[in-house]
Amino acid sequence: MxxxxxxxxxxxxxxxxxxxxxxxxxxxxxxxxxxxxxxxxxxxxxxxxxxxxDPYRSKLAALLLENPRSDFLSGDLNCLYLGASSGTTVSHISDIAESGVIYSVEFAERSIRQLIQNTTRRKNIIPILDDARYPQNYAKSIFSPIDLIYQDVSQPNQAEIALNNCNFYLKKNGFLVLAIKSQSIDSIQKSEVVYAQEKKVLEKGGYSVLESINIHKYAANHIILIVKRN
Ligand SMILES: C[S@@+](CC[C@H](N)C(=O)[O-])C[C@H]1O[C@@H](n2cnc3c(N)ncnc32)[C@H](O)[C@@H]1O
CATH class of the missing domain: 3.30.200.20 (Phosphorylase Kinase; domain 1)
Known part of the structure; x- marks a missing residue:
């Protein structure tokens, strides 16, 4: 090494x-x-x-390299992670939040099996096989107030899914970090129009969009929104 x-x-x-x-x-x-x-x-x-x-494998790393103003990480962070996949980014949050918990929701059985295999020795990760579109379904698996919701799911209604989860789990002054892939929402419409629509969904829901950060350099057609619950 x-x-x-x-x-x-x-x-x-x-x-x-x-x-x-x-x-x-x-x-x-x-x-x-x-x-x-x-x-x-x-x-x-x-x-x-x-x-x-690796910022090319983890959009959260890409975001940090783009210097966001907001600070949403801490050693005792309780994070609800939506779209955990096999644990690439989850594992780095697990390194950071040594005394927190990362509730890691993933609906693909194959991915969650890999997530469990990859992270079985990490005591601060709770894998949850469920669908992020239905936040009430995993309420029994979440037993601490949530400081951060991180969402990276390829779905056509990304902001709506985030909003529903925030309304259900995010504590006051907590953060949502939302990766938005315009192509998953609308592959014909211009990316900028799609991003604006998604932002509006969150603002209408009563949340403040603090930052909108372009990470195209690392992940094509992606931006990340940093949002706060008032
Ligand atoms: C782009 S990958 C996530 C990569 C991961 N965030 C990382 O950085 O390591 C998107 C993941 O979201 C999952 N996903 C998509 N829709 C979902 C849903 N409604 N509920 C839970 N997981 C979902 C997919 O199965 C896929 O594993």
Missing amino acids: SKIELRNHPKFYNVFISGPTGKMKLYTKNLDKGNRIYGEKLVSYKGKEYREW
């Missing part, structure tokens, strides 16, 4: 960086030493193991 010089991210708790601004790489401290989730590079710094966080 290669040794490397790391430093703390200037804003985000438990996120580490290497390299100069503009060529910055992200890392999280590996909670499950010696194990990789998606073939990511493991590096060592001052006797501890870190996992490189």
Whole structure:
């Protein structure tokens, strides 16, 4: 394993960086030493193991590299993650939120099986096989107030799904980080029009859209909205 010089991210708790601004790489401290989730590079710094966080594989890493103003990560974060897949991004949030819980909802059986295999030694992940369109269905699996809802599902009504989950689970002043893929919503309409429509759904629902960040550099046709519950 290669040794490397790391430093703390200037804003985000438990996120580490290497390299100069503009060529910055992200890392999280590996909670499950010696194990990789998606073939990511493991590096060592001052006797501890870190996992490189690939912005081309994780939209949350892409977002952090675009310097959002809002700070929504913490060591005791309770996160409801919608569209967990096999755990690429979930595992990095698990590294960050050492004393929190990541409730990880995924409706594809194959993906959740991989998620369980990949993250079985991580005690702060609760995999939930369910459909994010029906938030009331997993109420019995969620036993703490939710600070952050992170959503990355390829569905035609992404903002509506997010809104329903926020109304159900997100605590006051909590954050929603919503990845929106315009192509999943409408492949004919211009992306900008689709994004504006989705934003409107959230604002009409009483939420404040604080930031809208383009991550096209890392994920085609995607933006991320950072939203707050008032
Ligand atoms: C783009 S992938 C997510 C990648 C993941 N967020 C990551 O960064 O590691 C989208 C995932 O959302 C899941 N998904 C789509 N619609 C869903 C729904 N209604 N409920 C739960 N999961 C859903 C898909 O099965 C897929 O695994």
